[in-house]
Amino acid sequence: MTESSLIRFGLLLIGDEILNGRKSDAHLPAMIPRFAQRGLELSWVRMVTDDAGLITQTLKQTFDSGDIVFSFGGIGATPDDLTRQCAAAALGVALELHPEADTEIRAQVGDRLNAHHLRMGEFPVGSSVIPNPINRIPGFSINRHHFVPGFPDMAWPMVEWVLDHDYVHLQAPGRQVSQTLHLTDTSEGPLIPMMETLLQEFPDLRLACLPNAEHRREVELTLKGAPEQVVAGMNRMRELLRALPP
Incomplete structure (x- = not known):
């Protein structure tokens, strides 16, 4: 760190x-x-x-x-x-x-x-x-x-x-990056176990969960951290999302 x-x-x-x-x-x-x-x-x-x-x-x-x-x-x-x-x-x-x-x-x-x-x-x-x-x-x-x-x-x-x-x-310009995944037809509640697992595996990443402000079933998940960690974290997030029950 x-x-x-x-x-x-x-x-x-x-x-x-x-x-x-x-x-x-x-x-x-x-x-x-x-x-x-x-x-x-x-x-x-x-x-x-x-x-x-x-x-x-x-x-x-x-x-x-x-x-x-x-x-x-x-x-x-x-x-x-x-x-x-x-x-x-x-x-x-x-x-x-x-x-x-x-x-x-x-x-x-x-x-x-x-x-x-x-x-x-x-x-x-x-x-x-x-x-x-x-x-x-x-x-x-x-x-x-x-x-x-x-x-x-x-x-x-x-x-x-x-x-x-x-x-x-x-100062370290470019030291941290962020990536956002936009999910539809879901809410934040069913995603909580997945987010907890992800943060356990990537404790140095920052995760932000932003539900849709107009109450549509949409969620934005953003990871922020070192570039290589964010890439790995986003790949792992997609794996965990695919494993969620329909």
């Missing part, structure tokens, strides 16, 4: 506007192909409203998990931007103005600089910066958590930078 198969990636989406329906999340559909292009995949996504206690509690859990996490939103300077403070609280450390962030912010803002601008460079002690190619106001990384703005034009290239700067050793 490879190192990357033991590591989970997650997304943390922060903001009232997603949960109250004012905005639709654009980050998850944008991240899936970016991870896939690098032979990586997401294991979980969590959405959290702008509540300091809940954000802090969530971050405590994700810091303890050891997962690699990308957090979107809440790192600006307005009173509802709470992520920087909550990350520090979750880790039990102080916030301080990061010297590299200080330099970037001053270069971007120039004579308009004020305390609110510099507040956006206050990160939990021990953080490193994530460059922002759009307006030079950086995000930050600490404990395998990477905090970027909620604005897609900034956030997405910043995530790509982190993936290609910190996690190249985990």
